Amino acid sequence: MRTSRALPFLLLAPALIMIALVQLYPGLYTVFLSTQQSNAGIQSFSGTDNFQVVFDSEAFMESSWHTVTFIVGYIILTMSLGLGLALLLNRKLRLSGAYLALVFIPWVLSDVIVGLVWKLFADPDTGILSPLVSLPIFGLEGSALLTKVPTFRFIDSIPFPPSPAMIYLIFAAVWKALPFITLLLLAAMQTVPKEVLESAQIDGASGRQCFLAITFPLVLPSVVVALFNLILGGMNGVGMVFSLTGGGPGSSTEVLSYLLYTIGFSELDFGRAAALSVFIAAINLTLITLALRVSRRGSENYA
Template sequence: MSQASLSQATAPAGQQEIPARRRTRLGLRYGRRLQLIGFAFVLPTLLFFAAFKFGPMLWAVELSFTSFDMVSTPDWVGLENYERLAEDPVFRASLVNTFVYIAGSTVLIALVGLGLALAINTSVPGARACMAVMFLTNLMPIIAVTLVWRFLLHPFGLVNQLLAPFGVGRMDWLTDEDLAMPAIIAVTAWRFAPYFMVVYLAGLLAIPRDYYEAAEIDGAGAIRRFLHITLPLLMPTIFFVVVVSALLSSRIFLMPYIMTGGGPGDATRVLSMLIYETGFSYMKMGEAAAISVVLFAIMLVFTVLQMRIFMRNERGLA
């Protein structure tokens, strides 16, 4: 009798070794049980996204190929909605306004947020208290923000009164075609830049101080330290801010809708407003779905291009 058989025969009944095949089978059962338990925990979230996010998205894509007025049965029209959009001057103007708004608000939010983070990151007394005060703008309801700024930007509002001592005449911020969009972009940056300031500040605090100390020993000034240390190491954070702020700006609705109503003319009408007006004012849900698909495709292409540019820059820095 071998040593293993002898030890198994002499061991108590409750302590005898389990055969290898049975151990493997028990391990598979236990692992499968853990997978089922994990899937059970995730299943409610998957069902929620399937029912309230991905399902409506797929339905909107299907609806964009139909003519639907929310009363009768949808009629399949193929690419007719997209062809009509290509010939619609209102859609083209809204598309241009959307690009202008995304570009302007994204650049301004990224620059203002970075500037505020650099200012807060100094050792000036009271800097953290100022950060807390500035972050309160991000906690205010968007409706309250837009209503307050609508009164502030009135021709006889506080903004014009503050500019009057500097020789600036009365400005029609929300009724001038050349000023309405820049005014909305400035309010957007005022609303969202403090949030991204906190994101920038987290990225700045993650940079080791040893890099700056070594650069100071080598005689590098503040500008060179920013260009050669802060900016390269902060590129992942900058990429995150640009992508998130662009996505946020692409679906903005309440701010231009309340402040200008899309006017004057079509100067501030963006695609999100056009989707609402086409679907619920003119009862053309097929065309509204087509506009939403176009907006989704634009942001998808924009995000993919930004990711490719970022990955290329990362490989270049490596």
């Protein structure tokens, strides 16, 4: 590598200036805002008041549980389906490339449009899913997929089981994220050396043994990367909630990022919104750090 004084910084300058203006300054400003309270237009320092108000609120607890429900369902479905799909595509079918391209289409669509379209399908009268949804096994009278508020809870303070709208939201999100996860896992599987698999087969290993003992450990770092991508997307994605359920029915699909939107831009309480942002950002940063550490360790082991 060459060494130079000014040139690398000159090359970096435009990008860094844009990032500083649009990401760094707003980020720091939010931290500042989280310690301020606004009273009749006058801002004053309020310490950790905003954080206390947010953390003590019932909406925060409910949204946290909704977020957990969403992310757990989203991850389990996306990961298992993605792994299966990647295994299928990895069999070097003649049309694998074409299949992957077709399967990938949902991923390039906009969150908001996906939400709108899925909402269209769920219309209780005219939506094309309503005949399916009104089947007795779903227990949704009048096919009220997006309007039925759950009344039963296992534990009073925990919104579980989730509302039908939440389950539908998870399906929509899985549909959109599945292609990306499949692509990641497939790319990792294709780096597994063929000779190793062949020699294992010659030695008498079954397909399942090959997968468990060779493919899976080699793919594991990518699985972890995919996992963190999913969690980050689930923590921060708000577009689909926005257009599909609007947080409802009741507040049953109000995840943390949507709560942030409500506090910040409906209630216009920037101090509390900033406090919640700082909390979400802290979780994100922890996840990113962990992901980096795991993917580094992964590439050290297998590279």
